[in-house]
Amino acid sequence: MTLPQDLRAVFLDVGGPVYDDENFVAAVLQALDELRADQGRGPVERSDFRAVYDRIRAQQGGSLRRALAAELLGDPQLRDALHERTRAHWHHPAGTLYPDVLPFLAQLRGRVTVGVLANQERAVVDALTRDGVADSVDVWGVSAIVGHEKPSPELFTWCLAQAGARPEQAVHIGNRLDTDVRPAAALGLGTVWVLRGEAPDEPTPAQLAEPDLAVRGLDGLAARLLAGTAV
Ligand SMILES: [Mg+2]
Numbered sequence: 001m002t003l004p005q006d007l008r009a010v011f012l013d014v015g016g017p018v019y020d021d022e023n024f025v026a027a028v029l030q031a032l033d034e035l036r037a038d039q040g041r042g043p044v045e046r047s048d049f050r051a052v053y054d055r056i057r058a059q060q061g062g063s064l065r066r067a068l069a070a071e072l073l074g075d076p077q078l079r080d081a082l083h084e085r086t087r088a089h090w091h092h093p094a095g096t097l098y099p100d101v102l103p104f105l106a107q108l109r110g111r112v113t114v115g116v117l118a119n120q121e122r123a124v125v126d127a128l129t130r131d132g133v134a135d136s137v138d139v140w141g142v143s144a145i146v147g148h149e150k151p152s153p154e155l156f157t158w159c160l161a162q163a164g165a166r167p168e169q170a171v172h173i174g175n176r177l178d179t180d181v182r183p184a185a186a187l188g189l190g191t192v193w194v195l196r197g198e199a200p201d202e203p204t205p206a207q208l209a210e211p212d213l214a215v216r217g218l219d220g221l222a223a224r225l226l227a228g229t230a231v
Pocket residue numbers: 013014015016017174175176198
């Protein structure tokens with residue numbers, strides 16, 4: 001797959017490309033501390049958490065929740081409880097929007113359909129509205145609203161249908177290989193891997209070969225995506 005020549009739709013993951021993934025980290029740490037308190041244990045060592053988190057980031061596969069439950073709660077069965085507690089604490093505070101998001105979307109406006117395509121809670125719509133992003137969003141592919149989660153193909157095909165685009169006319173921008181790049185590429189979308197948040201600090205050459213394009217941020221990306229598209 002290569003980036004589309006006839007680009008009609010751009011879909012954006014939220015955690016990583018749009019908001020700092022440290023928002024998720026804060027929520028999962030709070031959830032871990034609460035569950036450990038239930039066990040009569042003290043808060044998790046932040047360095048222990050980072051070791052697990054960084055290992056999963058480097059792998060770009062495997063379940064972070066399962067690893068955290070097994071290694072920091074001592075019970076992989078607590079994976080679902082950890083998930084529910086994390087959801088309750090997960091917010092995107094003001095000031096955590098990456099500064100390159102609004103300029104990027106401004107360059108796309110009127111040229112292509114823009115969609116959110118993300119595993120997120122409903123409250124993300126309020127955060128994106130507060131931060132001025134919602135005005136640029138045509139398709140709201142939020143998992144908690146649509147009822148499908150990445151990496152399942154349904155969320156991607158739902159967004160494509162809403163945008164009226166074929167896969168080869170669309171690009172998905174995300175920061176994970178397992179839930180963004182691979183499922184999007186499997187459906188025939190172009191893929192952009194944003195190397196921040198849950199992406200590895202130092203991706204391997206094999207990882208870098210998976211997306212059509214890997215970038216450190218969104219500056220300059222709109223021009224590259226629109227290069228083959230008629231005005
Ligand atoms: Mg993400």
